[in-house]
Amino acid sequence: MSCHTSPYVSKGLLCLVQFHSVRLLGGKQLEEGVKQHYFCIEKIKMALVFLPALARMAVCGGTHGNELSGVYVVQEMERQWKEKGECAWPIPVTTVLSNPRAVKECRRYIEKDMNRCFNRATLSSPITDSSPYEVLRAHELNNLLGPKGSTDAIDLICDLHNTTANMGLTLIHYTTSDWVTLHICKYLQTKLTKVPVRVLVLDVPISDAYSLESVSKHGFSIEVGPQPHGVVRADIYTIMKEAVDLTIDWIHKFSSGMVFEGGDVEAFRFIKSVDYPRDPETRTLTAAIHPQLQDRDFCLLKRGDPLFLSFSGETVKYEEEEPLHPFFINEAAYYEKEIAFHLGKKMMLTIPSVQVQKD
Amino acid sequence: MSSRTNISCLQEAARVAIFGGTHGNEMSGITLVNMWIQNSAEIERNGLLIKPFISNPRAVEKCSRYIDTDLNRAFTPENLSAPDVEGLPYEVQRAKEINRMFGPKGSADAYDVIFDLHNTTSNMGSTLILESSTDLFNLQMVHYIKKAMAPHTCSVLLNEHPQLKYSTTRSVAKHPVGLEVGPQPQGVLRSNVFESMRTILKHALDFIELFNSGVTFPPCTVDVFRVQERMDYPRDTNGNITAMVHPHLQDCDWEPLNRGDPMFLTFDGRTVLYEGANTVYPTFINEAAYYEKQQAFMTTGREILAANAIRKACK
Numbered sequence: 280m281s282c283h284t285s286p287y288v289s290k291g292l293l294c295l296v297q298f299h300s301v302r303l304l305g306g307k308q309l310e311e312g313v314k315q316h317y318f319c320i321e322k323i324k325m326a327l328v329f330l331p332a333l334a335r336m337a338v339c340g341g342t343h344g345n346e347l348s349g350v351y352v353v354q355e356m357e358r359q360w361k362e363k364g365e366c367a368w369p370i371p372v373t374t375v376l377s378n379p380r381a382v383k384e385c386r387r388y389i390e391k392d393m394n395r396c397f398n399r400a401t402l403s404s405p406i407t408d409s410s411p412y413e414v415l416r417a418h419e420l421n422n423l424l425g426p427k428g429s430t431d432a433i434d435l436i437c438d439l440h441n442t443t444a445n446m447g448l449t450l451i452h453y454t455t456s457d458w459v460t461l462h463i464c465k466y467l468q469t470k471l472t473k474v475p476v477r478v479l480v481l482d483v484p485i486s487d488a489y490s491l492e493s494v495s496k497h498g499f500s501i502e503v504g505p506q507p508h509g510v511v512r513a514d515i516y517t518i519m520k521e522a523v524d525l526t527i528d529w530i531h532k533f534s535s536g537m538v539f540e541g542g543d544v545e546a547f548r549f550i551k552s553v554d555y556p557r558d559p560e561t562r563t564l565t566a567a568i569h570p571q572l573q574d575r576d577f578c579l580l581k582r583g584d585p586l587f588l589s590f591s592g593e594t595v596k597y598e599e600e601e602p603l604h605p606f607f608i609n610e611a612a613y614y615e616k617e618i619a620f621h622l623g624k625k626m627m628l629t630i631p632s633v634q635v636q637k638d
Numbered sequence: 639m640s641s642r643t644n645i646s647c648l649q650e651a652a653r654v655a656i657f658g659g660t661h662g663n664e665m666s667g668i669t670l671v672n673m674w675i676q677n678s679a680e681i682e683r684n685g686l687l688i689k690p691f692i693s694n695p696r697a698v699e700k701c702s703r704y705i706d707t708d709l710n711r712a713f714t715p716e717n718l719s720a721p722d723v724e725g726l727p728y729e730v731q732r733a734k735e736i737n738r739m740f741g742p743k744g745s746a747d748a749y750d751v752i753f754d755l756h757n758t759t760s761n762m763g764s765t766l767i768l769e770s771s772t773d774l775f776n777l778q779m780v781h782y783i784k785k786a787m788a789p790h791t792c793s794v795l796l797n798e799h800p801q802l803k804y805s806t807t808r809s810v811a812k813h814p815v816g817l818e819v820g821p822q823p824q825g826v827l828r829s830n831v832f833e834s835m836r837t838i839l840k841h842a843l844d845f846i847e848l849f850n851s852g853v854t855f856p857p858c859t860v861d862v863f864r865v866q867e868r869m870d871y872p873r874d875t876n877g878n879i880t881a882m883v884h885p886h887l888q889d890c891d892w893e894p895l896n897r898g899d900p901m902f903l904t905f906d907g908r909t910v911l912y913e914g915a916n917t918v919y920p921t922f923i924n925e926a927a928y929y930e931k932q933q934a935f936m937t938t939g940r941e942i943l944a945a946n947a948i949r950k951a952c953k
Contacts, residue, residue, distance in 0.1 A: 443823040507759040507823030509926035567829040611825035
């Protein structure tokens with residue numbers, strides 16, 4: 280059975296991670312030794328895991344220059360810092376405007392999508408005169424908040440994004456085994472009741488992880504929608520601000536020694552993407568997202584359900600046997616990436632109770 | 639009671655153009671026009687020349703609103719009479735070309751009708767935009783479209799304001815009509831918005847065909863919203879916005895805004911109230927493209943316009 284480990288989980292906790300994998304087998308027809316492990320899972324949920332403290336956190340906005348909630352949340356946090364100094368927040372927070380040129384022009388990016396520039400290959404390639412602006416900036420951010428994979432990296436990056444898709448508040452991770460960020464998700468789910476709060480995992484090995492939040496020891500993106508690019512909606516801004524404030528709140532409570540009880544966190548794992556129907560020669564769209572799918576992110580798609588409505592009136596249906604959950608339905612920035620929506624599988628992640636490790 | 643009905647005899651509307659992509663990221667019009675350029679069966683009508691046309695192809699290619707300057711503000715007398723020199727902004731060159739093809743603006747040779755297809759991030763639903771309160775042909779057409787679309791609502795925006803009126807792409811024609819459908823994010827194609835725009839055009843072309851065939855349209859009235867004022871966001875000394883459209887105003891296009899109603903919410907949570915003396919009807923609330931034009935929304939007033947009966951003039 281596979282064993283997922285985060286490089287930042289301390290040694291004594293490795294055995295606990297294996298229990299997670301065992302649970303996926305359903306606990307039936309197991310060897311005696313493994314049965315004992317499975318029996319312990321319930322105990323492990325109650326047992327306490329000690330994790331290192333989180334000393335520093337970064338809140339990044341404007342990684343895509345036209346996703347405005349994050350831009351204005353960062354701006355407002357900077358104003359609070361100017362006004363109150365270190366009393367602004369209970370823990371040290373660094374605020375970053377990730378892509379200032381794109382923000383100035385209110386564009387997703389200048390030359391290259393910056394949120395695809397943080398994989399090891401890009402970060403370790405030398406900068407030349409012809410390097411795209413975003414690659415230069417990625418190197419700068421890696422120096423500021425990283426280096427990625429090192430012990431000097433900042434403890435947590437919270438990267439702020441908007442989507443034109445009706446995804447409510449979605450917390451995006453590149454790994455399933457970071458209990459810090461999963462506990463933050465669980466905390467946000469309990470505290471934020473006016474908007475659906477969901478967890479999305481991409482399950483990418485850290486060196487291949489290409490987004491900004493992979494630079495820090497713990498990282499996740501806060502994605503809020505629906506909001507058109509280039510627009511700031513008060514309701515969406517408020518949700519994002521509250522999510523950031525609650526994240527800071529959790530870290531403060533964790534650092535103060537509070538125990539956070541374990542349990543199950545429902546998550547969606549990315550499986551694959553689906554493109555629009557296109558004309559084979561010109562590659563232009565021949566259909567739009569079907570009205571019965573539009574705005575229904577995270578619903579369950581079953582065989583026969585409508586996906587697209589063609590301009591000539593035909594319905595294109597979901598043909599797969601396995602029911603899956605669509606998300607990022609009709610995201611503006613994904614037309615050029617040839618993605619109409621992603622499909623994901625629902626799963627349960629079990630996390631233990633956690634408390635900060637005392638020195 | 640008069641025994642004679644006053645019927646205005648108007649020239650036949652022989653040449654009609656449908657413009658998509660005046661803004662290169664407003665997807666409904668771009669998709670419809672490209673579709674009709676490939677296969678025009680759906681828009682063909684008896685005795686009518688109908689030309690679907692992509693007005694700003696470079697902006698469409700880039701999926702951005704414009705390349706150098708907003709094409710839908712570029713049809714000023716200065717621009718249209720500018721000499722053909724190098725270094726002219728792309729959209730000014732394009733405006734001159736469109737004026738040659740579909741104008742000249744203000745002349746007898748201009749196209750009879752231009753429909754200019756737009757989307758907005760504002761919750762305006764289906765909106766028809768007129769530039770004159772005395773264009774009987776347009777008033778009758780809009781009345782016909784509204785009736786045909788019912789119970790789906792079509793609002794009518796009248797921009798006849800001496801300072802706020804702008805030199806639109808469609809203003810090249812004798813009868814300019816703007817179609818604005820939202821809400822839709824820039825760069826996104828929503829099926830319901832696409833189909834609404836398609837249906838509006840179908841009814842519009844049906845009207846023109848009927849008119850050209852000699853049908854008399856009786857006198858009618860049209861409820862319109864007349865543009866009054868542009869309201870900007872609160873800004874700091876650097877010109878950056880310091881507040882957002884208030885949640886109570888967001889998405890409330892065409893609904894009354896009264897003195898004392900919430901208008902903006904600052905980033906640190908304070909409410910700014912509307913202080914105007916009269917009730918207004920805001921529109922274009924939180925349109926993405928208008929942040930740079932210093933406009934959070936436009937105020938309008940409700941008005942009823944009357945139109946005489948019309949009939950095609952006999953030759």
